[in-house]
Amino acid sequence: MTQTTRTLARALLDVDALGAEGIEEVLEEAGQMRGEDGRPVRSRELAGQIVANLFYEASTRTRVSFEIAARNLGAEVVNVQPSGSSITKGESLVDTVRTLESLGADAIVIRHSEAGAPYLVSRHFDGAVVNAGDGLHAHPTQALLDLLTMRDRFGELRGLRVAIVGDVSHSRVARSTTIGLVLLGAHVRLCGPRTLLPPDGWLEYLPRSERGGGAVQTTSLAEALEGAQVVMALRMQRERQTGGLLPGLREFVRDYGLDREKLSRLAPGAVVMHPGPVNEGVELAPELIVAKDSLIGRQVANGVFVRMAVLRMLLGGERG
Ligand code: NCD
Numbered sequence: 355m356t357q358t359t360r361t362l363a364r365a366l367l368d369v370d371a372l373g374a375e376g377i378e379e380v381l382e383e384a385g386q387m388r389g390e391d392g393r394p395v396r397s398r399e400l401a402g403q404i405v406a407n408l409f410y411e412a413s414t415r416t417r418v419s420f421e422i423a424a425r426n427l428g429a430e431v432v433n434v435q436p437s438g439s440s441i442t443k444g445e446s447l448v449d450t451v452r453t454l455e456s457l458g459a460d461a462i463v464i465r466h467s468e469a470g471a472p473y474l475v476s477r478h479f480d481g482a483v484v485n486a487g488d489g490l491h492a493h494p495t496q497a498l499l500d501l502l503t504m505r506d507r508f509g510e511l512r513g514l515r516v517a518i519v520g521d522v523s524h525s526r527v528a529r530s531t532t533i534g535l536v537l538l539g540a541h542v543r544l545c546g547p548r549t550l551l552p553p554d555g556w557l558e559y560l561p562r563s564e565r566g567g568g569a570v571q572t573t574s575l576a577e578a579l580e581g582a583q584v585v586m587a588l589r590m591q592r593e594r595q596t597g598g599l600l601p602g603l604r605e606f607v608r609d610y611g612l613d614r615e616k617l618s619r620l621a622p623g624a625v626v627m628h629p630g631p632v633n634e635g636v637e638l639a640p641e642l643i644v645a646k647d648s649l650i651g652r653q654v655a656n657g658v659f660v661r662m663a664v665l666r667m668l669l670g671g672e673r674g
Contacts, residue, residue: 365483368492383663398428406459423661482668497530512539520588539565545578579619586627613639
């Protein structure tokens with residue numbers, strides 16, 4: 355059994371536990387889930403297994419992507435919606451998890467507004483657990499699909515220059531994707547207004563990269579974009595902000611909203627990414643979403659391959 359299959363034996367809670375080689379193994383596996391026509395390779399490998407999507411927070415692409423991924427592998431999917439379930443009667447997370455286990459769920463895919471919720475679930479559930487986003491903390495499958503999308507375009511990620519721009523402090527995607535990029539040897543510049551950047555000290559807690567990767571923070575967009583090969587805009591996460599962090603959106607758009615003119619600082623052949631959903635005209639000018647150099651659609655498509663790989667590795671599908 356390899357390192358990753360051992361790491362992924364029960365849970366995917368964040369990318370740090372995978373390490374560089376573990377991440378590469380998942381990306382490799384995800385690549386195999388993509389047929390020559392670019393569409394998912396469907397199978398019955400997980401027939402008879404039940405994947406429960408337990409989403410306490412709003413989601414379209416992540417939830418649907420997990421559902422499609424599970425179905426592509428022949429698994430059954432149940433979607434538990436907190437409104438309309440016993441959760442509104444005060445059932446605790448642990449009780450809900452025990453109930454799903456008694457009902458025969460083999461895997462729980464959980465999204466929760468509290469950081470750490472998937473870790474709690476993994477201690478009380480006998481099956482597999484996937485973190486689909488926990489509070490401000492982590493979003494490992496998004497990080498993996500971001501990495502796959504960059505690897506598709508640039509090959510090796512060692513030395514790749516990536517700018518991540520916007521509401522960094524409220525973004526679990528920024529955190530998980532930065533960890534993955536650093537582990538694989540990329541150079542990350544995180545950029546936003548001072549009130550939307552976490553304190554610099556968090557960078558010291560990033561895993562050590564054996565491949566020369568690293569991350570810095572800056573409030574200067576010009577500095578972040580200069581020569582970057584990838585720019586990833588982040589959604590302005592208004593629902594997570596406690597208010598008073600910006601004088602107004604207009605100033606943010608002026609200084610950090612990405613448009614063609616600002617992107618002229620990027621390296622030739624650079625690409626634009628965004629985890630979605632996009633606030634059009636806030637962090638990204640509408641024309642950039644569908645532009646030739648935008649990989650936003652590719653990110654969504656790659657989400658299915660990555661989630662197929664993760665479910666397959668967790669639920670023990672036979673290889674080949
Ligand atoms: C992200 C999330 O929910 O953390 N979206 C996603 O999963 N595609 C980013 C966001 O909400 O801004």
